[in-house]
Amino acid sequence: MILFFLNSSCSNICRNSLTMSESLTEVPMTLSLDNYQVADLSLAPEGTKRIAWAKHHMPIMRSLIERLEKEQPFRGLTIGICLHVEAKTGVWLEALTKGGAKVVITGSPGSTQDETAAALVTDYGVHVFAKRDESFEEHIHYCKAVLQFNPDIISDNGADLHELIFTDPQFEHLQQHIIGATEETTTGANRLREDFKSNKWSTLIINDTMSKRIIENRFGVGSSVVDGIMRATNVMLHGKKVVVVGYGYCGSGTAQRLRGMGAHVTVVEINPLAKLEAHLEGFYTAQLADALPDADMVITITGRDDTLQQQHFELMRDKTIIANAGHFQREINVAALQKMSNKQQQIRPHVTAYDLGNKQLFLLSNANLVNLSAGDGNPIEIMDLGLALQTLSLERIALDAKSLTKTPQPVPYDIELKVAELSCEHWINH
Numbered sequence: 099m100i101l102f103f104l105n106s107s108c109s110n111i112c113r114n115s116l117t118m119s120e121s122l123t124e125v126p127m128t129l130s131l132d133n134y135q136v137a138d139l140s141l142a143p144e145g146t147k148r149i150a151w152a153k154h155h156m157p158i159m160r161s162l163i164e165r166l167e168k169e170q171p172f173r174g175l176t177i178g179i180c181l182h183v184e185a186k187t188g189v190w191l192e193a194l195t196k197g198g199a200k201v202v203i204t205g206s207p208g209s210t211q212d213e214t215a216a217a218l219v220t221d222y223g224v225h226v227f228a229k230r231d232e233s234f235e236e237h238i239h240y241c242k243a244v245l246q247f248n249p250d251i252i253s254d255n256g257a258d259l260h261e262l263i264f265t266d267p268q269f270e271h272l273q274q275h276i277i278g279a280t281e282e283t284t285t286g287a288n289r290l291r292e293d294f295k296s297n298k299w300s301t302l303i304i305n306d307t308m309s310k311r312i313i314e315n316r317f318g319v320g321s322s323v324v325d326g327i328m329r330a331t332n333v334m335l336h337g338k339k340v341v342v343v344g345y346g347y348c349g350s351g352t353a354q355r356l357r358g359m360g361a362h363v364t365v366v367e368i369n370p371l372a373k374l375e376a377h378l379e380g381f382y383t384a385q386l387a388d389a390l391p392d393a394d395m396v397i398t399i400t401g402r403d404d405t406l407q408q409q410h411f412e413l414m415r416d417k418t419i420i421a422n423a424g425h426f427q428r429e430i431n432v433a434a435l436q437k438m439s440n441k442q443q444q445i446r447p448h449v450t451a452y453d454l455g456n457k458q459l460f461l462l463s464n465a466n467l468v469n470l471s472a473g474d475g476n477p478i479e480i481m482d483l484g485l486a487l488q489t490l491s492l493e494r495i496a497l498d499a500k501s502l503t504k505t506p507q508p509v510p511y512d513i514e515l516k517v518a519e520l521s522c523e524h525w526i527n528h
């Protein structure tokens with residue numbers, strides 16, 4: 099059942115969006131005359147089933163949905179979101195819409211589940227702008243579509259929505275309009291603090307919580323990256339020489355899970371403290387240039403651009419598998435790899451072979467986050483906790499934004515404790 103209709107505000111959005119698309123010369127796109135854009139609405143029944151499966155394993159979010167539906171904290175508010183459009187996110191959006199919000203969302207390149215995107219439109223009336231195979235330019239275009247709805251609150255992932263509001267004159271008015279925001283990732287937090295010095299509203303950084311860093315980044319990302327690589331390649335990890343570049347929360351979890359699968363893991367780190375920690379955990383540590391020639395597989399998780407570039411591809415041996423699990427595809431300089439290769443071939447759904455003449459290199463998921471692109475992302479229960487943090491943070495902003503200072507800041511500690519308490523209740527004491 100389609101639950102939302104064209105209305106006057108939609109017509110405005112569509113007109114504006116068409117103007118935007120005309121200005122994008124490299125990516126000709128036309129937004130349809132409805133206020134969503136998904137790959138195929140007929141996929142919705144599959145998405146409904148996916149969301150139902152996730153919800154079954156999300157007791158914390160189920161209890162929040164029940165409460166928010168009664169209390170309606172988001173009534174009258176528009177929430178503009180940039181977060182992976184997949185089934186667990188779908189359960190979160192149910193909480194926000196049932197809590198009274200109008201929700202507009204876009205995802206990230208490579209991670210959108212088209213079935214889920216369709217179901218969110220048909221089942222919850224969410225304005226979804228996301229397609230699995232979208233390019234980065236299309237992603238930015240969809241972020242702009244989200245901002246066309248004049249959100250009162252934004253929930254960001256990598257600070258792309260924040261960036262547009264701070265740098266694109268057409269969204270400058272939102273600097274006075276927005277009452278608060280959340281930011282999901284390490285990368286987004288870095289950008290807000292280092293690049294934008296954001297101080298127009300409070301942005302609660304979900305990644306600043308110890309529960310997100312340890313439970314989601316270490317345990318969740320660690321296991322889902324292994325899962326994504328295995329699904330993409332179907333190769334054995336036992337005995338493989340794997341180089342993990344970046345030993346932060348995500349990298350350390352990934353290195354540990356890979357070791358648990360029998361891989362010989364070498365860690366490359368630029369921060370001496372993190373490098374020391376890896377050493378004391380029993381990992382080999384090395385400079386990138388020394389580690390690459392011997393590697394069967396290289397995984398980047400640094401949150402920084404161009405972690406792997408031309409000189410690194412030159413050092414790799416024949417048949418090296420390359421993957422990224424950090425936020426941006428840009429951690430691996432795919433353009434340089436393309437330039438160096440004389441032939442590229444998609445040899446499995448998530449594997450592209452680059453022929454460099456003297457060797458072949460295999461890139462997974464076009465350098466998008468391998469756990470979300472080739473797999474389903476973090477395990478459901480982990481995101482039950484992570485999305486509960488998001489939900490309670492958004493509720494705090496909706497009800498009491500004035501109690502927060504206008505800077506990027508950690509999630510209030512009482513929220514973190516509440517979510518930990520709920521997790522104990524459902525994971526340990528049930």
Ligand SMILES: NC(=O)c1ccc[n+]([C@@H]2O[C@H](COP(=O)([O-])OP(=O)(O)OC[C@H]3O[C@@H](n4cnc5c(N)ncnc54)[C@H](O)[C@@H]3O)[C@@H](O)[C@H]2O)c1
Binds near residue numbers: 348369405426467
């Ligand atoms: N795949 C996912 O599902 C997922 C989930 C959460 C976060 N992330 C992303 O993963 C990335 C890492 O997150 P984190 O929480 O581990 O961050 P973090 O800051 O804890 O760790 C990053 C580490 O990389 C190191 N580093 C930076 N540049 C390097 C380089 N050129 N060579 C070697 N080491 C380098 C840093 O010193 C740091 O120790 C971020 O982009 C984050 O947004 C991905």
